[in-house]
Amino acid sequence: MNDVVKPVATAHVDWSSKNYLVVDDFIGIRQLLRESLRNLGARHIDQASSGGEAMALLARTRYDVVLCDYNLGEGKNGQQVLEEARVRNLLIPSCVWMMVSAEKSTESVMGAAEHQPDAYLIKPITEGVLLTRLNRVWHKKQVFRKIDQAYAEKDFLRAARMCDEQIAVDKVHEIELLRMKALLLLKSGEPGKAREAYERVLQEREYQWARTGLAKIRMANGDYEQARQIFQTVISENRYYMDAYDNLARAYAAMGQSEEACNILERASKMSPNSVTRQRELGALSLKLGHVGMAEKAFRKCIAIGEYSVNKSPEPYLGLARVCGLKNDTKEAMALLTTAQREFTADLIGLRAKITEGLVYHESGDYRRARKAGDDLEEMLKAQPERPDVPTCMEMASLLFAVGVKEAPVELLSYVIRNNHDNMVLLDEVQRVFDKARLSEEGVALIKASKKEASDLMNQGVLLWKTGKLEEAVVWMRDARRELPNNLRILFNCAQILISHLQQMGYDEAIALEATEVLLHVDKVQPGQQRFAQLMEQLAALCPKVGEIVAQQDQAA
Template structure:
């Protein structure tokens, strides 16, 4: 990696330089005639293995069944998923390998449509009508650029991101012309693998040579991960000043503002972003949630309705927009529509958690609209459910449930619920602030503060005792202690990570043991389930795999 980085364009290639016959193709268009024209254009290249899909849903099924080398997808696909949503799901589910090519084909020229598709980074965006020559030229150019990642494909598919990053270094030596693209991929892989310091070094090296905005965004995300929110804010703000169409910078800037407690600024930024690129389901949902928190029901309603509309066929569709819009309708005393939205959410997302959240939201709607009798009946029902089931839901649901129970006059159950949340998240300052606000609203500010301090200390003491046993060489005692800590606080990430680290140290120092290794993998899989993308996850999984190379534990964890 010595010498100056070079951002050099790929040389021109002839179609004859690629063996197009051995590639797998998918053509996606709702018009049979267009599919036939694209199919013939590919056949003129020599292509043989060409599948077709007439809708976004068919395309996703095909992509889940076959590893395609090239996908040609129209933007407008009639009823169901459009091309943007197909690409969105491909990225979310990793249905294409890094070396595969995705070409978006469309007659759409509006900023709204082009921006929506561009956010998910197709390899090219072709405007209809397109000639065979244009198609083949663009395909050829993109294909050769993407093939530098072919050696990385298998490691990426196995989610062995550290190995994939090492292959990037090997490819840089062989393909200096694509050094920038490979370094960008390497930094992304290092972030996925939980190696932010190494990713930071890659981004900084790139920026020494040339001011790439994506590298600055990468540095900003690392600052965010390290809790340096003001420094991250300055980075993202600067990028937006230079390029008002860099949508990821808006989302990251809004997140930085929220981490700093500046929710009005976050709302303003998300509103600006939604005006530029309105078809992002996740952005509209975030805007609605921030606006609802601020009591700006006009913005919240608009955002949630847009989220529901554009998310109908999106992989990012969740019940949050339905619950949020129901809360807005409750504030407007439109109780009938609010309850219908809850029924829709339960029908669309038929899980136990959604049923619980719908019941909580129903109680909040009754309370906020002044129907205190029904609110109290709902609260009594939920309190009974809590007493019968010791398992607790996720953090947002716990907070909403505690809010409702306090509102209808219950005290003991919501206090227990919030103390549970604190003990499992004892070092999350932003969340602790939200818990304090719930206590304040219930007129329990001072008592709540004391409960927060006591619960934090309980969790920290429990964790520290296990670490102390480990550091003083009492490995088996430390393992046993952390088992008890995990049972008491099953979702405390710091306790889980420390438990995994202590188990790995025991395996390193006392010898490999199948039962302990399986226990370690189970702990790490639980971490990845409750909070995917944690920095230490990939590091610890690799350490565990190295202790017994014959066992491929990392892919097992990824598929769970």
């Protein structure tokens, strides 16, 4: 119980020891806020005049309190700074984030609220209001102070246990701790235990976030209809609870009711239009359904609001190019593809742009240029041994089949199967690609052979491990990982064997680093896996530097 934080009276807060960040594009406002904090006793106060400057400071320092203006001039606004800080895990659970703004419009307030600041203060702000709100929020958040380190090290199971220890001595903040515990358990791939935490909250009071959390767990378990009903109930009780709209749309999509999903996303986007991810999903779903006008509107909005967002991505540019192709405006389509390749430096952007180019020409009826794009793709695949992500592989295979190529798409789909040999939903999608190309029998045979190849590769490494040939098992699983770099079963077994090596052969820094890198790659490929949390906990007990490695990886990202 050494990690428990005992409730502290408000008078005993040592404000002088905290780290503060004030973000505002006007120097006068920054000085006023700084003086207000100094009157409270604060000494360590950093200042940023732009969103970019704020991100650089947040990446270097763990702040206790952030006061951030909404409008920051050119570049990221306050909502986008908060959004990126959360995505990059730059905020510890006990950090207080206060959004400060003169903005009163519904879309601005809702947009900021979606990223859950601890308070939203409307200018002008008096010193008394600032200090009152800061005091109130500070004491609410400090129950997480001892959980911060475990959270930063991604040791989510330990952090969840610390929530229970804290609840035992601090019933006043039980609800906040249960909410954090549920989120930690979900990150750890423990939905059953997360459900128990949410249900415990709901015994006290009908919190919409707890009800939504239960619905997400039901959806993850495949109970889409029950999840749908819960999300709709939440929305009927609070029409501004945007998270419920997004998940309701996903529930409809999972049940094959794409029109209903599209309608929900359109409704949500009208209420809170500044979500990059929501506009992107609306555009993609509208395009899939053939609602060209709606897709165009969503993609153009996504590009506009995503300019300085951490969620800026090539998808809306590629999607809008597809829309232009359907409208026979190949000139703008090609201009969008050029812009995408200029804006994004990821290795796959050239490949993805070429796929979209082929689809644009094919959909607009220019089959000669579509075939030329297919030929170019074949050459790009030969020059690039590393295969792209699953959606890109599937899209490329579909295009190549459509323009008359056979060998390259078969190789791509074999790669997809071998890296996902136990994902039956994805294997069904692969079979549908073969069916559309009128190659159903070839698809059945390839899926069977590729599944066996992946299973044999994994099983041989596990057999070496279980028969005591530990060094051979490590070497075998390294080769398996190089062959199938995104196969979760192989990655998990590789990490398990490396951890066994540490347990049986003693601490080896190179082995510990390798195990950490494997697990962090798993978390990147598919977050929230139960085995990830369990293996990270085992590794943390053996490797004292795991937390440092995780922090370095987060900063590099």
